[in-house]
Amino acid sequence: MTAPHVLLVDNDILDLELAKRILEDLEPAPCVTTADNGEEALAYLASLDRLPDLVLLDVNMPRLNGFDVLECLRRSARSAKLPIVLLSTSREERDVRRGLASGATEYRVKPSRLDALEALLQDLVTRWCRPAATLFSMPTE
Numbered sequence: 001m002t003a004p005h006v007l008l009v010d011n012d013i014l015d016l017e018l019a020k021r022i023l024e025d026l027e028p029a030p031c032v033t034t035a036d037n038g039e040e041a042l043a044y045l046a047s048l049d050r051l052p053d054l055v056l057l058d059v060n061m062p063r064l065n066g067f068d069v070l071e072c073l074r075r076s077a078r079s080a081k082l083p084i085v086l087l088s089t090s091r092e093e094r095d096v097r098r099g100l101a102s103g104a105t106e107y108r109v110k111p112s113r114l115d116a117l118e119a120l121l122q123d124l125v126t127r128w129c130r131p132a133a134t135l136f137s138m139p140t141e
Contacts, residue, residue: 004030004129005050009041009069010058010087015110019056022121030054030125038064042072051082053129056121059088059095067102074103083128 006023010016016034023032033052035041038061045051055073059066066086073079085106086099099107105128111117 003028004054004125005033005052006030006125006129007033007035007041007044007052007055009035009038009055009061009066011036011061012058015058018114019117019121022118023125026122026125030129037061038066038069041069045073045079051079053083054124055082055084056124057084057086059086059090059099067098070099070102070104085124085128 008016008019008023010019013036016036020032020034023030030053033044035044041057042064057066057069066088070084070086073082073084083105084103085108086104087108087110088095089110091109096107106124108120108124111120
């Protein structure tokens with residue numbers, strides 16, 4: 001079985017590196033690719049033959065924010081069903097509504113505590129990066 005592939009997009013380099021290290025310490029560890037802005041993320045995704053299993057996308061980024069990236073990805077049939085989780089420091093209800101209305105798989109607030117961030121990333125990878133066999137398994141007799 002190949003390792004799941006996660007694209008992590010965040011313009012805050014410290015947040016990006018911390019999340020990458022946490023993800024790489026998970027068992028099994030996903031293959032993690034990073035982008036520090038929305039334009040870079042879109043260019044990277046366009047270059048791939050096979051999309052990642054999960055995109056973790058910061059909302060507040062300059063030039064092309066997470067909402068814009070999400071909307072662009074959802075307009076394409078190729079990425080319409082790609083699991084995309086918006087991660088933000090914003091707890092504003094309007095941001096949550098906008099993200100979900102734009103097609104985010106989930107909208108999650110970035111935890112301030114390290115243990116909570118570790119638990120969040122583990123949960124997201126476990127839920128969205130399961131092998132296809134477990135996503136569509138047939139009941140056994």
